Amino acid sequence: MPEQSVIKRFETSCIACDTWIIAYRSSAFPQPYYLVWYTDNSTGDRLLMYRNAGIFVTGDLATITAEAEARLSSLQHTDKTARWLKQVQGLEPSVSNVYDMDYICNALRRKKLSLKVMDALSNFIDLFGDYANSLTTTDHLQVFREHPVIETFIAHYYQYIFWPRLQQGEKFRDAERPELAVDHRALLDVFQEMRGYFEADIRVMSPTTH
Incomplete structure (x- = not known):
């Protein structure tokens, strides 16, 4: 159904869950890296990070949601983040902002x-x-x-x-x-x-x- 394809668009899930993918470019690294940014209603805007320190990144945009879900137990996240990962399964990820x-x-x-x-x-x-x-x-x-x-x-x-x-x-x-x-x-x-x-x-x- 056409309605279903609209509902399942990656950007729609990002808006619904206040969770986005951003790209980070720097000559300090051999390639661009992709990060997850999200809003926590109680504590404000955050990056998806490991509980024991370290920013979660991947060099492969296509697998970023799968990588995040596989490591979710070691990441600081909210219920919305987990819901976002479920909603975007099988969808092609897109970048909302680039930092050069x-x-x-x-x-x-x-x-x-x-x-x-x-x-x-x-x-x-x-x-x-x-x-x-x-x-x-x-x-x-x-x-x-x-x-x-x-x-x-x-x-x-x-x-x-x-x-x-x-x-x-x-x-x-x-x-x-x-x-x-x-x-x-x-x-x-x-x-x-x-x-x-x-x-x-x-x-x-x-x-x-x-």
Whole structure:
């Protein structure tokens, strides 16, 4: 039935369960990795992580849900996450967002902060906050969100990009935005430190046998 194919679409299950797949690209790794991001109604946004520390990732998008389900007992998750894994069985996974670390880093080095770069950096800062929120052992990393250079960036982003774009829609013009008044070298250094913590916690496991 056509209705059934619509109901079972991968994206529909992601929306219903507040659980998504994201891609992470970095020259620190030989290939892109895929992660699972989800919302816990009681504790906020999180990444799917191992209970004893480590971000769950896989290099194979096609098998990510099967890999997560096979390791579920060792992962920190919610009932919605388990329900999502059941709902998406047999469906082709899709990526909701891509995080390209070298793209951000190179732009910060050149001090070329286009709208695309600003969006990418803001998205990573949010992702890092969700990572820090995922386990009690990573909670101390929330301090990066309060770093003066990160607070300056976020304040600028929301004042001149996020809220104006939301309010103005297609009329939004980034050319009218003032230059970000921040020490670009300091911003790069803090970004690299956050990236280092994040990438050091990525745990690549051998594929499970199905």
